[in-house]
Amino acid sequence: MILAKTGNEALAYAMKQINPDVVAAYPITPSTEIVQIFAGYVNDGLVDSEFVAVESEHSAMAACIGAAACGCRTMTATASQGLALMHEMLFIAGGLRLPIVMPIASRSLSSPLNIHGDHSDSLASRDSGWMQFFCETVQEGYDTLIQAVKIAEKASLPAIVAVDGFILSHCLERIESFEDKKVRDWLGKWKPNWDLLDIKHPILVGPATMQDYYFEFKRSQIEGMNRALPIVEEVQADFAKQFGRGYGVIEEYKTEDAEAVVLLMGSACGTMREAVDALRKQGKKVGMVKLRVYRPLPHPILKQALARFKTVAIMDRADAVNSYGGPLFTEVTSLLYDLPQRPKALAYVYGLGGKEFTPEDGIGVLEQALAGKKDALVTYVGVR
Amino acid sequence: MTKLKSWKELPCGAIIDDPKAVLENKTGAWRSQRPVWNKDRCIHCLTCWIYCPDAAIIVKDGKNQGINYDYCKGCGICASVCPKKVQAITMEQERK
Ligand code: SF4
Numbered sequence: 294m295i296l297a298k299t300g301n302e303a304l305a306y307a308m309k310q311i312n313p314d315v316v317a318a319y320p321i322t323p324s325t326e327i328v329q330i331f332a333g334y335v336n337d338g339l340v341d342s343e344f345v346a347v348e349s350e351h352s353a354m355a356a357c358i359g360a361a362a363c364g365c366r367t368m369t370a371t372a373s374q375g376l377a378l379m380h381e382m383l384f385i386a387g388g389l390r391l392p393i394v395m396p397i398a399s400r401s402l403s404s405p406l407n408i409h410g411d412h413s414d415s416l417a418s419r420d421s422g423w424m425q426f427f428c429e430t431v432q433e434g435y436d437t438l439i440q441a442v443k444i445a446e447k448a449s450l451p452a453i454v455a456v457d458g459f460i461l462s463h464c465l466e467r468i469e470s471f472e473d474k475k476v477r478d479w480l481g482k483w484k485p486n487w488d489l490l491d492i493k494h495p496i497l498v499g500p501a502t503m504q505d506y507y508f509e510f511k512r513s514q515i516e517g518m519n520r521a522l523p524i525v526e527e528v529q530a531d532f533a534k535q536f537g538r539g540y541g542v543i544e545e546y547k548t549e550d551a552e553a554v555v556l557l558m559g560s561a562c563g564t565m566r567e568a569v570d571a572l573r574k575q576g577k578k579v580g581m582v583k584l585r586v587y588r589p590l591p592h593p594i595l596k597q598a599l600a601r602f603k604t605v606a607i608m609d610r611a612d613a614v615n616s617y618g619g620p621l622f623t624e625v626t627s628l629l630y631d632l633p634q635r636p637k638a639l640a641y642v643y644g645l646g647g648k649e650f651t652p653e654d655g656i657g658v659l660e661q662a663l664a665g666k667k668d669a670l671v672t673y674v675g676v677r
Numbered sequence: 678m679t680k681l682k683s684w685k686e687l688p689c690g691a692i693i694d695d696p697k698a699v700l701e702n703k704t705g706a707w708r709s710q711r712p713v714w715n716k717d718r719c720i721h722c723l724t725c726w727i728y729c730p731d732a733a734i735i736v737k738d739g740k741n742q743g744i745n746y747d748y749c750k751g752c753g754i755c756a757s758v759c760p761k762k763v764q765a766i767t768m769e770q771e772r773k
């Protein structure tokens with residue numbers, strides 16, 4: 294069915310079709326509508342979900358952890374300060390390997406207060422053991438949220454599905470949705486490894502470990518993330534077979550003979566396509582590599598893809614304050630470090646706090662990349 | 678001592694499916710006050726057993742048998758819930 298939906302509406306709609314057992318949530322801009330609309334579905338009896346209205350995002354994640362530990366398919370949604378307030382609970386969900394799935398409408402972090410879109414929130418949660426998917430369009434957000442449930446359950450890892458705040462969360466797009474039943478059938482019933490409420494098989498969840506075991510458990514958690522990439526690919530392929538829409542963990546745009554490319558995530562990829570098209574019309578050999586999956590970082594795929602270009606401009610919609618470039622830049626350059634022939638890497642930070650990023654800005658970055666030179670260690674796009 | 682497992686042998690998410698494993702973890706070491714049970718005053722109502730957060734009250738055949746100091750952490754809940762008329766548990770300094 295073709296629908297006109299904002300990002301938030303589409304994500305809430307996907308949640309309705311997923312029909313999770315438990316949703317615990319607290320509202321925060323710009324993701325408020327996701328759970329607000331979902332609460333309506335609960336009220337109208339369109340889902341079987343237990344909706345838990347809590348008093349903070351910290352409690353929301355705590356309730357989700359409890360529910361997921363009891364074997365429930367569990368979801369919530371948040372953004373920005375809300376995600377930051379969940380921070381310590383994110384690590385607990387990650388360490389317990391609970392497949393909680395959470396759409397976020399990515400937004401800047403205070404201070405100064407700003408409610409608009411960038412990736413500061415999700416990237417600040419990078420090390421919590423959650424998978425992270427970044428979406429370019431509302432359609433991709435809808436599709437990815439459905440996929441994420443299956444990926445999370447197969448990988449025993451929680452997952453964030455990020456759509457850019459306001460740019461996607463509040464803008465209307467045309468989406469192709471699926472029938473409820475098809476989504477539910479594809480996802481199937483979640484069979485958890487264990488259930489905290491199964492009194493016939495009592496378990497202990499969240500034990501204390503000392504120097505003798507903590508590191509070992511962390512090592513096994515890291516391995517869980519290392520092994521998630523083939524699961525992501527497998528589920529995406531299965532999704533494409535079932536629903537006819539496929540995504541790679543990365544997507545290359547006009548890169549065949551490109552000398553310089555831009556690597557980036559999220560809605561700005563759409564803008565960058567226009568910039569690439571404009572320069573291609575002038576015969577310039579530029580292209581784009583879109584990264585869809587930030588965790589698990591697709592090491593071998595990214596490395597292989599980027600190795601063949603002369604220059605890669607890596608663009609972050611978040612800054613790591615005094616680091617050499619944003620989080621994506623530092624990660625990707627360390628990934629490229631041991632290549633015998635490294636592409637030149639340029640660091641860009643753009644669009645913080647919803648600052649507009651235009652095709653002209655994109656053209657500027659691509660032209661610099663083509664020239665292989667930069668003005669500074671890190672270029673801050675569009676700052677006065 | 679049991680051999681420590683490698684990371685590859687550990688359960689996903691650190692779930693312990695043998696809950697009695699905590700029996701090996703004696704939690705009574707950090708007690709600053711100790712409950713002392715008076716056998717003669719006790720009426721075996723088992724209120725203390727219900728309330729003890731560490732399951733440290735030893736019960737056999739429906740009768741209180743005293744306190745297991747391996748696990749009692751000295752919170753004093755048992756002493757405060759024991760019926761006032763009986764007052765079969767009193768708290769004392771762990772080290773005088
Ligand atoms: S002091 Fe606390 S832990 Fe010890 S027996 Fe009494 S209730 Fe249990």
Ligand code: SF4
Pocket residue numbers: 714718719720721722723724725726741758759760763764765766
């Ligand atoms: S509460 Fe007091 S009287 Fe009742 S069983 Fe415990 S010690 Fe005995």
